[in-house]
Amino acid sequence: MSKGNLTRRGVLKTGAVAGAGLALPTYLSAQESGFTNAPTGSTVTLGFNVPQSGPYADEGADELRAYELAVEHLNGEGDGGMLQTFSSKALQGNGILGKKVEFVTGDTQTKSDAARASAKSMIEKDGAIMITGGSSSGVAVAVQALCQEAGIIFMAGLTHANDTTGKDKRANGFRHFFNSYMSGAALAPILAAQYGADRKAYHLTADYNWGYTTEEAVRSSTEALGWETVGTVLTPLTQTDFSSYITPVLQSDADVLVLNHYGGNMVNSLTNAVQFGLRERQVNGKQFEIVVPLYSELMARGAGSNIAGILGSQNWDWKLENQLGAKYTGTNAFVKSFGEKYGFPPSQAAHTCYVQTLLYADAVERAGSFQPCAVVEALEGFEFDGLGSGPTLYRAEDHQCFKDVVVVRGKENPENEFDLVEIVEVTPVEQVTYAPDHPQFAGGALGSCNNGA
Numbered sequence: 001m002s003k004g005n006l007t008r009r010g011v012l013k014t015g016a017v018a019g020a021g022l023a024l025p026t027y028l029s030a031q032e033s034g035f036t037n038a039p040t041g042s043t044v045t046l047g048f049n050v051p052q053s054g055p056y057a058d059e060g061a062d063e064l065r066a067y068e069l070a071v072e073h074l075n076g077e078g079d080g081g082m083l084q085t086f087s088s089k090a091l092q093g094n095g096i097l098g099k100k101v102e103f104v105t106g107d108t109q110t111k112s113d114a115a116r117a118s119a120k121s122m123i124e125k126d127g128a129i130m131i132t133g134g135s136s137s138g139v140a141v142a143v144q145a146l147c148q149e150a151g152i153i154f155m156a157g158l159t160h161a162n163d164t165t166g167k168d169k170r171a172n173g174f175r176h177f178f179n180s181y182m183s184g185a186a187l188a189p190i191l192a193a194q195y196g197a198d199r200k201a202y203h204l205t206a207d208y209n210w211g212y213t214t215e216e217a218v219r220s221s222t223e224a225l226g227w228e229t230v231g232t233v234l235t236p237l238t239q240t241d242f243s244s245y246i247t248p249v250l251q252s253d254a255d256v257l258v259l260n261h262y263g264g265n266m267v268n269s270l271t272n273a274v275q276f277g278l279r280e281r282q283v284n285g286k287q288f289e290i291v292v293p294l295y296s297e298l299m300a301r302g303a304g305s306n307i308a309g310i311l312g313s314q315n316w317d318w319k320l321e322n323q324l325g326a327k328y329t330g331t332n333a334f335v336k337s338f339g340e341k342y343g344f345p346p347s348q349a350a351h352t353c354y355v356q357t358l359l360y361a362d363a364v365e366r367a368g369s370f371q372p373c374a375v376v377e378a379l380e381g382f383e384f385d386g387l388g389s390g391p392t393l394y395r396a397e398d399h400q401c402f403k404d405v406v407v408v409r410g411k412e413n414p415e416n417e418f419d420l421v422e423i424v425e426v427t428p429v430e431q432v433t434y435a436p437d438h439p440q441f442a443g444g445a446l447g448s449c450n451n452g453a
Contacts, residue, residue: 035371036151036452037129044099044370046071046357047106047128049119049143050157054110055237055264056135058298059349063133063157064105065342066350070357073337074101081337082358085330085386090365097364108134110237110263112142119143123150129370130155130360135263135349137161137210144173151452153372155356158349160262160294161210162217165400166441168209171449172372174379174399176359176392177352178432180210181440183293183313184217186405186427188225191311195256195289197226202254204245204269206261207234214260216440218293230254235261235269242269246276255283258291266292267302274306298347300410300420307410307420314406315352316389317423318345324426330388345418355387359394373449391429397436398446405432 039045048067051060073081076093083091095101104126106118115134122128123146131147132155134140140159147154148170156164156175160183165175191199201222205211211234219229231252235245246269249257257278261269273279273290281288292299292312300307321331334354338346346354363378364370380396392403408421434441 034451034453037123037127038453039099039127039129039370042099043102044096045126045128046101046103046360047119047122047126047131047133048103048353049106049108049115049122049131049133049139050353051110051135051139052105052107054108056110056158056262057264058302059135059158059263059296059347060108060133062298062347062350063135063353066338066346066354067103067105067133067357069338069341070354071101071103074357074361078341079333079337082330082334082354082387085333086358086362087385088362088366090362091358096361097368097370101361104128108136108139108143110136110139112136112138115139116142116146119146120150123147123152128152132356132360133157133353134159136208137164137213138208140164140175141168141209144168144170148172148447148450151372151450153360153375155360157353157356159210160214162213162440163209165398166213167444169398169444169446171376171399171447174356174359174394174401176356176394176401178313178315178403178405179400180213180217180293181434181438182405182432183214184219184221185432185434186313186407186425187218187291187293187311188221190407190425191222191291192225192227194311196286199227199256199286199289200230200252200254200284201227201256201258201291202231202249202252203229203233203258203260204242204249205232205234206265207236210262211260213440214293215258218258218260218291220440227256235265237265239265240268242272243276245269246272246278249273249278250276250281253284255286256289256291258293260293262294263299264302266295266299270303270306270310295408295421296347296349297345297418297420298349301417303410308412310410311424312408314408314421315348317348317406317408317421318351319419319423320388320406320426323423327390328388330386334388351388355389358387359384372451376449395436398441402429402433404429
């Protein structure tokens with residue numbers, strides 16, 4: 001891996017190159033301790049694997065900001081953030097099990113191979129005991145499988161595809177972020193109420209696992225309420241100009257365009273759709289509408305005025321506690337800490353990555369051990385509150401978090417560049433909960449936890 005893809009924070013650890021000699025990698029030397037990268041000194045290393053380049057780089061930058069903030073809070077620096085509001089009181093701001101937290105970072109490039117390579121390097125060369133991050137479900141699935149093989153806990157970052165806790169779930173992996181099914185279940189009733197049940201939808205879908213499961217979720221949910229799907233087209237993740245994909249929409253009888261795109265892809269495809277005049281069109285006697293099933297404030301900023309009126313869903317929103325009250329305690333504490341450090345509100349990507357770091361550290365504290373299987377046991381079936389999303393469950397059967405889902409719409413007249421979306425509704429967790437064997441999550445098995453070495 002090139003130096004540009006891996007950044008080391010903290011002191012030189014056992015297993016790194018020292019002088020002219022080459023020590024065994026921490027990954028191998030930890031065998032005598034019974035599990036991979038068992039920390040033996042006064043520090044513990046976490047691996048933050050985020051897209052620092054590629055179409056999801058904006059999300060990755062915000063994730064990394066949140067990770068750095070979480071490390072500060074775990075080490076007793078700053079105001080403590082959500083350590084103060086978290087329902088579990090195991091974390092004391094003295095590191096994790098008394099060990100100071102350090103971290104290394106890698107660039108996933110929004111590519112599965114690059115993400116696996118950077119994660120492998122962090123595990124084998126830097127002694128990372130937990131890997132987290134990512135803004136692509138393809139990356140999440142690849143790195144989760146690697147961590148399962150290595151005996152490392154993977155706390156998924158921004159990954160929305162059903163597959164992450166569906167057919168590709170792993171016992172060593174956990175996801176706080178919501179998923180495609182939940183977006184469909186939350187959005188469909190609102191889309192039918194706002195736009196009517198007699199609609200014809202055309203889907204443009206990112207050509208990888210997140211796109212596939214999001215299209216499936218939105219299609220099945222809207223079709224159950226009366227919508228007809230008249231076209232589905234896959235688009236490359238590397239695409240930057242979507243003009244050639246918009247023309248066939250104009251030639252169809254669709255009156256809704258669903259953009260199953262994220263990050264820079266969504267900004268570009270939405271911009272092209274607006275440039276082609278889709279939002280001014282009348283089709284089938286109806287106003288043409290555009291839907292983006294998953295988007296964020298960061299994407300709204302990139303899309304500018306084009307986001308106005310666009311419905312979508314989010315895992316979390318920085319305005320939740322102010323607008324909807326104490327049920328979403330922790331939101332304001334996090335927004336305050338993040339805002340004071342960086343000068344603007346955090347995104348949903350930042351929120352889930354900060355929370356995942358705290359949840360891992362808390363599980364270690366409650367288990368009294370860094371051993372992966374002990375951490376798995378502490379997280380499975382764990383119910384918690386005070387981390388900004390209301391009461392939340394980490395379900396044991398699939399390691400998926402269940403909590404309320406936020407439905408949003410782009411503001412018509414935003415007051416500033418950081419307040420571009422408004423909360424339309426918060427869908428209660430009961431409406432987005434599904435059975436572990438739901439058809440959209442079929443296949444695959446959680447398997448057994450792996451302690452590795």
